[in-house]
Amino acid sequence: MQTLSELLNQHRSIRSYKPDAIAPELIEAVAADAVAGASSSGNLNSVSIVLTRDVERKRRLYALHAEQEMVLQAPLVVTLCADWWRTRSWLKARGARDNFNNLIGYHVAAFDAIILAQNLALGFEARGLGICYMGTTLHAMRGIAELLELPETCLPVTSLVVGYAAEDPPKRDRLPLTALLHDEVYRHPDAAGLDAIYAERERKGWERYMAVPRLRALIEEHGIRSLAEFYTSRVKYDPEQFRADSAELRRLLQDKQFLQD
Numbered sequence: 001m002q003t004l005s006e007l008l009n010q011h012r013s014i015r016s017y018k019p020d021a022i023a024p025e026l027i028e029a030v031a032a033d034a035v036a037g038a039s040s041s042g043n044l045n046s047v048s049i050v051l052t053r054d055v056e057r058k059r060r061l062y063a064l065h066a067e068q069e070m071v072l073q074a075p076l077v078v079t080l081c082a083d084w085w086r087t088r089s090w091l092k093a094r095g096a097r098d099n100f101n102n103l104i105g106y107h108v109a110a111f112d113a114i115i116l117a118q119n120l121a122l123g124f125e126a127r128g129l130g131i132c133y134m135g136t137t138l139h140a141m142r143g144i145a146e147l148l149e150l151p152e153t154c155l156p157v158t159s160l161v162v163g164y165a166a167e168d169p170p171k172r173d174r175l176p177l178t179a180l181l182h183d184e185v186y187r188h189p190d191a192a193g194l195d196a197i198y199a200e201r202e203r204k205g206w207e208r209y210m211a212v213p214r215l216r217a218l219i220e221e222h223g224i225r226s227l228a229e230f231y232t233s234r235v236k237y238d239p240e241q242f243r244a245d246s247a248e249l250r251r252l253l254q255d256k257q258f259l260q261d
């Protein structure tokens, strides 16, 4: 039996999967543990978990997730939704006021969903499965909501692909703990401190991306000179796409009745 510390330190995102199906009982057991162990704002449990195993529906999710191959490969995609719909319906049925259709309400439900997502991730990993988060969820919220037939005030906030790993990637490092951990008050690094925090990340990250011929070609084509530039380039996190998708998120929160003014 591995300790929690061992489990956490063994984590790696898995992006290549065997086709082997996951036993439904295993999925249910992981979900039950994850829900039981997830703190929840007001214990309102304003969250829904949608499982996608159907090949055709996964193919449509694959298109929505920027054609990330692992969506097709992994036998299971789990979509975590910020969900006030069930709570709202209950409030309405009891004649109570509806307090949650606002930006705070959205965040409250989204945090519940993220906490649950990480519990699910750990639960699957503890049972020998691999996972990878899908950040593309945030760029395709409307399409995913339609595909999964989500009601009003229910939106996907993140997704996990889950399955048996077909790769054994190296462990990825993090920025030094001293950079993230503050004692009592925020410690502002000076320029030299900032250099020290990012030195290894810049070296390793640059080497890693440049070792992929397709990425190296794009980096050269776009005149990208550093890891920092790479991260905010059109190749990695396209600033125009982020701006457009942020505007779309505002519209979607309105259309889905999270924001009613």
Ligand SMILES: Cc1cc2nc3c(=O)[nH]c(=O)nc-3n(C[C@H](O)[C@H](O)[C@H](O)COP(=O)(O)O)c2cc1C
Residues within 6 Å of the ligand: 011, 012, 013, 014, 015, 068, 132, 133, 134, 135, 136, 158, 171, 172
């Ligand atoms: C919210 C979130 C979204 C992510 N989205 C993607 C994604 O769309 N595609 C992908 O390949 N990895 C994705 N990842 C995985 C990260 O790239 C990965 O966690 C990070 O590089 C650290 O690697 P590790 O998880 O192996 O330690 C995402 C991670 C998080 C937390």
